[in-house]
Amino acid sequence: MKLSAFEFAIKDGVAHITLNQPDRGNPLDGQFAEDLNRLATECTVNPDVRSVLIDAKGRFFSVGGDLNSLARDRRDLANFVSTATADLHMAISRFARMNAPVVMAVHALAAGGAVALVAGADFVLASPAAKFYAAFAGIGIVSDSGGSYYLPRRMGSRRASQFLMLNETLSADEAAAAGLINRVVAAESLNDEAWALARLLAAGPTLAYGEIKNLLISSETEGLEGQLENEARAMARITRTEDAWNAMQAVLGKRKPTFEAR
Known part of the structure; x- marks a missing residue:
């Protein structure tokens, strides 16, 4: 470039x-x-x-x-x-x-x-x-x-x-x-x-970071119920990813989680 x-x-x-x-x-x-x-x-x-x-x-x-x-x-x-x-x-x-x-x-x-x-x-x-x-x-x-x-x-x-x-x-x-x-x-x-x-x-959960960034932006304009729904949808999206599932399993197994998706 x-x-x-x-x-x-x-x-x-x-x-x-x-x-x-x-x-x-x-x-x-x-x-x-x-x-x-x-x-x-x-x-x-x-x-x-x-x-x-x-x-x-x-x-x-x-x-x-x-x-x-x-x-x-x-x-x-x-x-x-x-x-x-x-x-x-x-x-x-x-x-x-x-x-x-x-x-x-x-x-x-x-x-x-x-x-x-x-x-x-x-x-x-x-x-x-x-x-x-x-x-x-x-x-x-x-x-x-x-x-x-x-x-x-x-x-x-x-x-x-x-x-x-x-x-x-x-x-x-x-x-x-x-x-x-x-x-x-x-x-x-x-x-x-x-x-x-x-x-x-x-090295962290890049997909989760993206959801956090967008939730923080929407929190400035959404009412409480709208932001709660935004959180629920973001949580549903992120928990469908391999990164989130593998990280939860690693923590339960007392291992350090690793993240690959972006």
Whole structure:
């Protein structure tokens, strides 16, 4: 797969995606969106992918949207944004709905749409040097990349409103306290711990992870009875799989279960 904005490899069941435009700050531009959509599709359909690890090269994790692209042609701005977000939003949807869990390792500043990507990941580890900058209101625009969906679910609606409208920057510790990330990891350990988590997830019940991810999404819009039915249907689907049956038999036999399906 030829990519311009990323590096990509699959190892030990982990799809390793690296933002790879360090000289530009890894901006979210049209090429980024197109590449990310291709990667999300590959991770969805490739049977070798059981978890996803996303990290970045360079001084920044990502500076967010490419302001030079946004401010290039006022007459074409709405069309440019609509085209770029089509690919970007499809990618975000596919990462959210795929069975494989997504781990993100943030080593430095994430701004704007990159913060939304962070919020959408299933697990986020960050170094003490990481910062999370809202950015959108600073240039008079609104959150895209799923920020208006994920930020209130991670942080709570009042905290998300404050973060976005006051154009805040959160330290890694503040982001952890707010629920935006899982935990802060020493900079020298970030890569190893992110890989260890991704490999742990890759060895787990991938089909069950997919059901959990979709149940958590539907819980935000369903009433109680509707969500109970969603749970019952998901449980019925997953208990029909060889993975679930074999895992139950392994636990009863005091053996460690292994999982193969995805």
